Amino acid sequence: MERTKRADTERTEQAILRAAERVLADDPAASMERIAAASGVARTTVHRRFATREALLDALSVWAARQFGAAVDAVPDAAPPLVALHQVTANVLRVKLGWGFAMSRPTTNTEVADVHAHVLDRCIGLFRRARDTGVLRADVDPDWARRVYYALIHETADRRDDTDVDALAARLVDTLLRGVGP
Amino acid sequence: MERTKRADTERTEQAILRAAERVLADDPAASMERIAAASGVARTTVHRRFATREALLDALSVWAARQFGAAVDAVPDAAPPLVALHQVTANVLRVKLGWGFAMSRPTTNTEVADVHAHVLDRCIGLFRRARDTGVLRADVDPDWARRVYYALIHETADRRDDTDVDALAARLVDTLLRGVGP
DNA sequence: CCTACTTGCAACAACGCTGATGCATGTCGT
DNA sequence: ACGACATGCATCAGCGTTGTTGCAAGTAGG
Known part of the structure; x- marks a missing residue:
């Protein structure tokens, strides 16, 4: 060891x-x-x-990926989908706000790829449960729904406006589900 | 001349x-x-x-900004807000799909800044008319609504999935207004 | 047809950056 | 207290990139 x-x-x-x-x-x-x-x-x-610039960047990506995975795993599958969505959103926003560059940097690092695959699985599972319970509409393409979700997370974290993270998460989830129309 | x-x-x-x-x-x-x-x-x-790498990048940003400005100006203010929103979205997506890097590159070029200011004015005007006619909810922060709109445009253009641009625009506007919830 | 301009080639200087080295000094953990 | 390790400093070689130059050959437009 x-x-x-x-x-x-x-x-x-x-x-x-x-x-x-x-x-x-x-x-x-x-x-x-x-x-x-x-x-x-x-x-x-x-x-x-x-040892190298590349090694530093990889270490950065690995570190951020670990925070990311931990943020998602902190929310149990047993939580009601809407509650889980809020909690995951707030957790991921916190990580994104602190490690945004590292999280969006493309890398071939296998540990990072494993974490991302794991997070994707968890997200797919959560969105399926959300659909099954009527939190998400059934007629929306699941891939598109996830892309919209990621885009909103990215936008919220990219230009934080000094609002409480839980309030940012609440606004994000509200916009995701209801849009900005009537 | x-x-x-x-x-x-x-x-x-x-x-x-x-x-x-x-x-x-x-x-x-x-x-x-x-x-x-x-x-x-x-x-x-x-x-x-x-003459320099910087000059090339500036020329790229100026070119893309001109296409961007033209795309927005091609839709008249007199159009009903929902129709205008669709048309502007499709037009901007076309530009974004072709010049995405140039459009997101930060620059201090004054011509680019002028175009962006102009486009912002047009967008603010369109969103105000949309609110006045009930296309957008009145209780949503206008800045946040625009950020969501830009984020969806960015996401749609960033990973195009070989769908017709008008269909992409329709999906984008639908998601903007209704979200992906019930 | 002819002039003015465009382009490709090879070469060059200058620059910033990366990765590495040896040695002296400071810090940590037992 | 002491040994092992960490760190700062100055220096160096090698590299890729940028910007520039002169000249020969090709192209555009009147």
Whole structure:
């Protein structure tokens, strides 16, 4: 089993990942030097913790994917669909608000792919239960409904307007189900 | 007044802009060499038509903004709000499908900013008429309604599924107004 | 037909970035 | 307290990219 990392190593790695998310969200082509500066460590330290730029980006994607998977798994399948939808939405928004760049970065990393496949399964299951209980209309294409859901999550997280996350989730779910028409 | 360009110059510039949109949509960091290869011209030719990479990207944004403005202006204010909404949506989708990268690229170019301001005005006017005639609910925040509209346009254009543009527009407007709930 | 312009080629300088190195100093965990 | 590890610094090589140049050959338009 892997030896536990020293506390200062753990702190440094977290600082680098957080800085990388912020800096790269603003400029995906930002240099390792800029990420290091934002982390408060030397560039050589970034290279010691993450051998290459690609390794750092992969670590970022893996970290975000783990938060994502945990956010979705925190809501039990047994919850009523509408309640579950609200809770999943709020949870995912929290992750998206903090790790938006990492979550949307395309990657071939298998751990990330596994998490995404798992989350997709959970989402399909939740949308099926929602349809079965009349929360979602039966005549709407399920793939399209999910794409609309993801688009609204993306839009809500992309330009947060300092509103409480639960209120953002409530508005999102309301718009998803009712639209903005009469 | 500017002298009309030679026909071969016009063809070359259009080929470069189209190739730039395709290549950069796939990889925003793609080199001038790759754009040139995709255009079917030499890299020196790209540099002769567009002095710098930045100049090329600006020209791309300006071109896309012009198509965008024209797409919105093609629908008269006098049209009933629901009809206008459908027509604007289909028109904007067509532009977005062809120039998605250029349209989402942030730029400080003043002509692009002017077009976007103009389009925003037209959209605000259309949404106000839609609210006044009951097409949109009066209790929905107008800014949020527009953000939802843009998010659905973005999602529809981002992963086109070979459906007729008018059908895509119809589905989009239906989802905007009714959501995917009961 | 002819002039002016366009384009391709090869080459070049300059630049920023990445990844790596050795050594001195600081920190962590037992 | 001490050994092992972490970190900062300065430096370096290698790389890809950008922007530029001169010249020969091709094309457009009057």
